Amino acid sequence: MTDAEAHAPHAGHAHQFEGMEQQQEADFLGIWLFLVTEIMFFGGLFAAYAIYRWLYLAAFEGGSHILDVRLGAANTIVLLGSSLTMALSVRSAQIGNRRALTWFLIATMILGGIFLGVKAYEYNQKFVEHVVPGLDWAPEGDTLARLAPGGLEHGQIYFFFYFAMTGLHAIHMVIGMGLLLWLVIRARQNSFTPHYFAPVEVVGLYWHFVDIVWIFLFPLLYLIGGRY
Amino acid sequence: MSEQIVSQKTYVMVFLGLIGLTILTTGVAFIDLGPFNTIAALAIAFSKMLLVILFFMGVRHSSGLVRIIIVAGFFWLALLIAFTMADYRTRSWTPAPDSWSTTAPPTHP
Numbered sequence: 069m070t071d072a073e074a075h076a077p078h079a080g081h082a083h084q085f086e087g088m089e090q091q092q093e094a095d096f097l098g099i100w101l102f103l104v105t106e107i108m109f110f111g112g113l114f115a116a117y118a119i120y121r122w123l124y125l126a127a128f129e130g131g132s133h134i135l136d137v138r139l140g141a142a143n144t145i146v147l148l149g150s151s152l153t154m155a156l157s158v159r160s161a162q163i164g165n166r167r168a169l170t171w172f173l174i175a176t177m178i179l180g181g182i183f184l185g186v187k188a189y190e191y192n193q194k195f196v197e198h199v200v201p202g203l204d205w206a207p208e209g210d211t212l213a214r215l216a217p218g219g220l221e222h223g224q225i226y227f228f229f230y231f232a233m234t235g236l237h238a239i240h241m242v243i244g245m246g247l248l249l250w251l252v253i254r255a256r257q258n259s260f261t262p263h264y265f266a267p268v269e270v271v272g273l274y275w276h277f278v279d280i281v282w283i284f285l286f287p288l289l290y291l292i293g294g295r296y
Numbered sequence: 297m298s299e300q301i302v303s304q305k306t307y308v309m310v311f312l313g314l315i316g317l318t319i320l321t322t323g324v325a326f327i328d329l330g331p332f333n334t335i336a337a338l339a340i341a342f343s344k345m346l347l348v349i350l351f352f353m354g355v356r357h358s359s360g361l362v363r364i365i366i367v368a369g370f371f372w373l374a375l376l377i378a379f380t381m382a383d384y385r386t387r388s389w390t391p392a393p394d395s396w397s398t399t400a401p402p403t404h405p
Contacts, residue, residue, distance in 0.1 A: 096362050104369030111373040115380050122384070141322045145315055152311040155302075155352045162301050276353045283344045286318075287337035291325040 088263065099270045103277050110281055113236065117229050117288065124225060127218025129293035131226030134199060134211055136190065140290035143186045144282065150179035151279045157251075158272045161265035169268070170255045176275070177248045180241055187238055194227070201227045230289055237285060240278045247271045300357040310351040317344050 085091040121128045153175040160168035198206040199215075201224040207215050215223035251271055254260065260268060321340040329336060350356045355363065 093359060093361075096358060097365070100362050100365050104365055104372075107369045107373050108376070111376050114373075115377045118377055118381060119384050122381070137322060137325070141318060144318045148311060148314045148318065151314075151348060151352050152307055155307045156304065158354075159301065159304065159307070273353055276348050279352075280345050280348055283348070284341050287321055287325075287341050291321065291333075291337050293333070295325045 092266065095266045095270060096273075099273050103273065106277060110233075110236065113229070113233050114284070114288075117233065120225055120229065121292070124218055124222040125293070127215065127222030128226045130214040130216075130218045131199075131223050131230065132290060132292035133214050133295065134197065135230075135290050136193070137290050137295055139186055139190055140286050143183050144286045146179050146183050146186070147279050147282050150176045150183070151276055153179060154272045154275045158265070158269050161255075161260050161268045162262060164262040166255060166258065166260070169260065170252060173248055173252045173255060173268075177245055177252070180245050180248070184238060184241055184245075187234065191231075194231075199223075199227055201225075201231070233285055233289065237278065237281050240281070244271070244275050244278055247274065300354070302351070302354070306351065310347055314344055314347055317347075 081088045081091040085094065153172045157169055157172035157176060160166075160172055194200050195204055197211050198204050198208065199211060205224055205227075207220065207223070212220075218226075248271065251268055254267065317340050321337055324336045324340070325333060327333075349366070355366065
């Protein structure tokens with residue numbers, strides 16, 4: 069047993085499990101059950117989106133064309149990059165490379181921070197363009213011209229979906245950032261060994277799930293009706 | 297799943313595949329394909345999701361129990377969307393009787 073393992077608080081399996089393997093299986097089952105509830109949580113919004121997009125397609129196309137595709141695509145790549153560093157974090161934990169684990173976790177946090185920064189800039193743009201439903205809804209000029217064919221009130225519905233879906237996603241990102249910080253601290257304390265790194269894997273699965281939500285949000289919000 | 301150590305190269309290849317699909321879905325949006333624009337966007341998003349689930353989330357190596365839970369989750373989501381859309385799309389097939397459409401609230405003697 070190495071020094072790190074001797075000092076790790078969870079060097080062995082918890083007493084209710086027969087062994088490490090069973091404990092790991094329970095860990096995965098637990099996080100996946102949680103993620104399934106998350107699928108249904110976001111699923112309600114996706115189902116509502118599907119109905120309103122079908123009812124007010126012209127308004128949704130108009131609203132979609134106000135968003136900046138370049139920022140959306142760039143942010144998709146940033147988030148996919150954070151998923152790569154997250155997967156590499158788990159791999160570093162598997163092979164017991166604590167330095168690499170810490171740095172990959174920090175890289176994941178930096179990429180997540182860039183994503184949230186771009187998102188904040190985009191939200192600010194919505195206030196500049198006065199397309200924030202309820203708070204600041206007064207589209208003018210080009211923006212008005214894009215929204216007019218579908219009806220202004222229906223355009224407002226599109227932006228309600230935009231803020232609700234990206235907002236819920238961003239809240240998940242913020243929670244993920246907090247979890248990553250906790251992992252960095254624990255990694256620095258030598259809590260993880262090649263035999264025990266379940267927290268890294270579980271947070272990793274959560275992070276990848278949040279990435280998958282964005283994989284669908286990008287085409288559904290930014291690419292409606294083609295941009296030609 | 298934890299016992300399987302996947303090479304860094306595999307993760308990087310999957311990442312490059314995801315970047316390629318992101319560029320593809322953005323590019324396709326600028327070409328007029330009619331209704332196939334939406335189908336293409338969803339098909340590409342679905343492929344990207346599969347790559348992330350199978351490789352990054354390691355479901356390639358997970359147990360049958362975990363897989364059943366994932367499939368059940370998506371099945372329930374499909375039910376939610378399919379039944380809700382079926383309701384909204386067929387409402388106009390059987391219009392409500394004229395007597396239901398009065399704007400004044402019903403009066404009781």
